[in-house]
Amino acid sequence: xxxxxxxxxxxxxxIVLLDELVAQDHILRKIDAAVDFSFIHDLCKELxxxxxxxxxxxxxxxxxxxxxxxxxGIKSExxxxxxxxxxxxxxxxxxxxxxxxxxxxxxISANRVRRFRDNNIAERIFDNILQQCIEKKLVGGNVLYTxxxxxxxxxxxxxxxxxxxxxxxxxxxxxxxxxxxxxxxxLKKKPFDHDDDDSTPKGGGKTRMASLTDPESGQQxxxxxxxxxxxxxxxxVDSKHNVIVNVHVEPANINDTTPLPEILREIEKRxxxxxxxxxxxxxxxxxxxxxxxxxxxxxxxxxxxxxxHKTKSYGKxxxxxxxxxxxxxxxxxxxxxxxxxxxxxYRQYFCDSKTCAACSRREACFGQxxxxxxxxxxxxxxxxxxxxxxxxxxxxxRLYAWRKxxxxxxxxxxxxxxxxxxxxxxxxxxxxxxxxLTAAVQNMKRLAKAFSLRFISLRIWKSQVxxxxxxxFVDGLGFCSCKTWDLSTV
Numbered sequence: 001x002x003x004x005x006x007x008x009x010x011x012x013x014x015i016v017l018l019d020e021l022v023a024q025d026h027i028l029r030k031i032d033a034a035v036d037f038s039f040i041h042d043l044c045k046e047l048x049x050x051x052x053x054x055x056x057x058x059x060x061x062x063x064x065x066x067x068x069x070x071x072x073g074i075k076s077e078x079x080x081x082x083x084x085x086x087x088x089x090x091x092x093x094x095x096x097x098x099x100x101x102x103x104x105x106x107x108i109s110a111n112r113v114r115r116f117r118d119n120n121i122a123e124r125i126f127d128n129i130l131q132q133c134i135e136k137k138l139v140g141g142n143v144l145y146t147x148x149x150x151x152x153x154x155x156x157x158x159x160x161x162x163x164x165x166x167x168x169x170x171x172x173x174x175x176x177x178x179x180x181x182x183x184x185x186x187l188k189k190k191p192f193d194h195d196d197d198d199s200t201p202k203g204g205g206k207t208r209m210a211s212l213t214d215p216e217s218g219q220q221x222x223x224x225x226x227x228x229x230x231x232x233x234x235x236x237v238d239s240k241h242n243v244i245v246n247v248h249v250e251p252a253n254i255n256d257t258t259p260l261p262e263i264l265r266e267i268e269k270r271x272x273x274x275x276x277x278x279x280x281x282x283x284x285x286x287x288x289x290x291x292x293x294x295x296x297x298x299x300x301x302x303x304x305x306x307x308x309h310k311t312k313s314y315g316k317x318x319x320x321x322x323x324x325x326x327x328x329x330x331x332x333x334x335x336x337x338x339x340x341x342x343x344x345x346y347r348q349y350f351c352d353s354k355t356c357a358a359c360s361r362r363e364a365c366f367g368q369x370x371x372x373x374x375x376x377x378x379x380x381x382x383x384x385x386x387x388x389x390x391x392x393x394x395x396x397x398r399l400y401a402w403r404k405x406x407x408x409x410x411x412x413x414x415x416x417x418x419x420x421x422x423x424x425x426x427x428x429x430x431x432x433x434x435x436x437l438t439a440a441v442q443n444m445k446r447l448a449k450a451f452s453l454r455f456i457s458l459r460i461w462k463s464q465v466x467x468x469x470x471x472x473f474v475d476g477l478g479f480c481s482c483k484t485w486d487l488s489t490v
Contacts, residue, residue: 018098021088027071028093031444034451037064039128047115057103062111063125064094065103070434070441073419077105117429122436126247129440129447130270133243138450140240141271143399145279145407146263148256149415150230151431152422153217157228160219163210171261172288176345179379183341192343208253216428218251231423231431232256234263235439237410239402243446244410244439245270249432256283264296274298279403287345290387291380300387301399314365319375323382328375332359336375346376414438 022029037060044059068090069080084090084102096102116122133139177194184191209219217229230252236245246267250259268274274296280289282303293300306317319328319336328336328349334356336349353372356362366373378384390396414420418438423431 016098018088018092022092026089027445027448028089030448030452031071032093034447035129035444036132040125043121043124043128044115047119057107057111059111061094062103062108066108066437067441067444068093070418070437071444073417075419075422075424077108081105081108112433116433122433122440123247126436126440126443127270129443130243130245133241133443133447134271136447136450138241138446139238139243139245139271141238141245141273142276143239143279143402144236144245144267144275144277145239145403146234146236146246146260147281147403147407147411148232148234149411149420150220150225150232150252151420151435152226153211153214153229153231153252153431154423154426155211155213155217155229157211157219159212160209160229161212162207165206165208170258170288172292176379180341180343180345183347183379187338187340189340214423214426216251216426217423218253220252231428233420233435234259235407235410236263236267237406239406241446241450242406242410243443247432247435247439249428249435251428257286257289260284260289260292264292264298277301277399279399279407281403285384287378287380287384290384293387294383299390301391301396301403302384302387303400304388304391312364313367314361316375321377328377330365330373332361334359336373341379342376345379347379349375349377410442413442418442 040060040063041058048056048059065080065084068074068084069077072083074080074083081102081104084094084096088098091098091100091102094102130139177192181191211217211219211229214229217231219228220230221227232250232252232254234246234248234250234256236247237243238245246263248259248263248266264274275298277299278293279301280303282305285302285305290300290302306315314331318331321328325335326338330336330351334351336351338347339350341347351373356365356372359365391400411420418441420434420438424434425431
């Protein structure tokens with residue numbers, strides 16, 4: 001319990017400067033000095049009426065407040081409003097007086113619903129912060145890494161129902177169908193009727209489990225992943241300073257490779273060009289992804305994944321492909337020839353049934369119900385082989401090894417420090433807001449770090465110039481005042 005004298009001291013008047021109460025090396029000082037937030041006012045200007053109603057809270061103040069919540073991982077906006085009124089550094093960052101109260105949490109919610117709901121404000125803020133990173137030369141743009149992470153939706157996994165959803169054909173289907181027609185023509189077979197193929201939903205669509213709490217989330221039920229309803233954030237980072245250059249949000253039941261074409265379009269829109277190299281983990285190890293990268297002039301660096309082989313018979317990896325003769329060679333040096341191509345885009349290579357019947361390894365090669373061995377190869381497998389050949393080179397290995405230092409570290413930072421492990425609100429629009437503002441805050445930290453390093457370098461340079469000036473080696477403007485420096489005299 002405080003003594004009476006110490007209690008009286010708490011009621012004394014004292015003249016203080018708010019600026020003196022915030023440490024000079026505080027992260028909020030660095031962000032305020034490095035980032036230009038003035039664009040927020042112009043961005044939201046059209047959403048406010050200049051002459052109707054009471055004066056509104058400045059939008060820059062509202063978003064600075066939200067940035068504090070994401071920067072310090074404060075998930076509750078009620079708690080954030082409380083922290084603003086109690087934390088001196090927060091007041092300094094928001095431009096509030098020492099005794100001035102910050103906006104109420106209901107003000108943030110009301111503006112989100114009434115003004116910012118359908119305007120993609122969070123994404124536009126992210127784009128502007130990214131542009132500032134580009135202007136400060138923090139983005140190289142040549143080597144990018146893309147991956148996805150799951151974010152727990154604000155939904156009870158036991159409150160769910162089975163629904164029917166209509167599946168849309170994948171973007172590459174038209175290109176794949178053209179390749180199938182070419183294959184069928186080469187084999188002198190009748191082309192497929194693409195109006196009646198497997199890509200068209202039948203019987204009303206496909207059944208999926210949906211959450212009754214957050215229907216826009218997706219149920220995740222994959223090996224090594226937790227069961228429940230989640231969102232997937234597909235993030236792309238630059239290798240130079242780990243700046244986030246793109247964010248894309250989907251329900252977790254969407255395959256990671258499905259939104260990749262749209263992600264590439266978003267990257268090109270934000271950077272003005274596509275990268276030279278793109279690093280992806282083993283989850284993207286398929287021919288469709290490799291073909292997409294090759295078509296866009298991107299050298300892929302993809303992790304290797306041996307696909308599941310459940311039976312006891314020989315796996316496909318035991319068969320070698322001879323590209324010159326377009327045949328597969330089995331372990332017994334017999335040839336498998338291309339006979340047909342399936343609707344899914346896989347060429348089927350068969351061995352002669354008489355050859356298989358007389359083979360000494362027949363029982364180990366395929367089951368009793370089959371008369372000959374068959375091996376499949378995707379029509380775009382050549383693109384995947386080229387990607388894997390580059391990945392296995394010394395340069396490819398270095399690029400892939402750097403992946404864990406970039407995209408994995410970016411996700412870990414977002415989840416551990418900025419609250420991205422759990423969704424704060426319901427719905428994919430709110431999830432997009434959370435992901436974009438989290439990414440924007442992380443990019444602000446990159447800007448603050450770069451600003452600090454340049455400030456320190458400038459201070460060191462000035463001290464060195466002053467030292468040499470005192471010795472007579474440089475003039476007052478920092479230019480060399482003699483032709484040579486004889487450091488032996490120092």
